[in-house]
Amino acid sequence: MCRMFGYTGNSMDDVRKLYYSLREASRNDIIGAKYGYSNHSDGYGVVIYGMDNLFYFRSRKPVYDEEIPLPEFTGKIYAVFHALNAHxxxxxxxxxxHPFMESNGESVIFMAHNGVVDKDSIMGKLGIHGIYNDTEAALAYINEKGIESVDDLEKYTVSSLNLIILAIGKSSRSGTIYYKNFYRGTGREDYLKMYTAPMPGGIAVISSTLMEYGVSGAVPVNGTGLIKLENE
Structure with missing residues (x-):
């Protein structure tokens, strides 16, 4: 299980604040500790996109042990950060x-995931072979069948299909952040529920533990379908 956030807005100060919250939530997951996920030490990844820049970084080190300097972005910013507790x-x-990346003739897609899906069934459906992470296989499915196919992955979900996706149009060069909050069973809603949080310069979608580390005003995600993260 993992912790993550997505952001749409105009402020790198917002992104840095969320990054700090993710680092601390991954160091000491107050909520996850109840379910055996006291920290998220198996690495992390970052993607930030603006019209003039794309920053993509992944590391094996714990996010709380390695603070990377984030580049400056101006104008519209789209970001996805993820800290891993690997299945x-x-x-x-x-x-x-995470985030994993795929590309097709229309778009470049980055995706972060909290949960487990049945990668063998997905790989069999796609006719692909080799060494895949389950999220990597899920993204290959979306890349082949389109962003509208995300809900199809519910039938392959073992625990949760909590997703944050950055899709960048190759022609338009515009970015879109999508999120999905779907999970099976009951009893861990406080850990698996995702939230949207207003930020001074935008809006974020976050894992619940980030609310324990400085992200305020968050409200639960409404629904289990694929939703665009939009800054009104």
Whole structure:
């Protein structure tokens, strides 16, 4: 299980504040500790996009042990950050850190995921072989079948399908952040529920633990479908 956030707005100060909250939530996951996820030490990844810049970084080190200087962006900013507590510890390398990236003729897609999906069934459906992380296989499905296919992945979900996606149009060059909050069973809603939070320069979608570390005013995500994160 993992902690993550997505952001749409105009302020790198917002992104830095969220980054700090993610680092502290990953160091000491107050909510996750009740379910065996006291920290998220299996690496992290970052993607930030603006019209003139794209920053993409993944590391095997714990997010709370390695603070990277974030580049400055101006204008509209789209960001996805993810800290990992890996389901499959054999795949803990920078290559398998979220967000994963795929590309097709229309767009470039980055995706971060909290939860577990049945990667063998997804790979069989796509006819692909080799070494895949389950999120990587899920993104391959979306890349092949389109962003509107995200809800199809519910049938392959083992625990949760909590997603944050950055899609960048190759022609328009515009970015869109999407999120989805779907999980099975009851009893861990305080951990699996995602929230949207107003920020001074934009809006964020966050894992619940970030509310324990400085992100205020958050409200629960409404619904389980794929939703655009829009800054009104």
């Amino acid at each position: 499959d510890k054999e795949l803990v390398t920078p290559v398998f850190e």
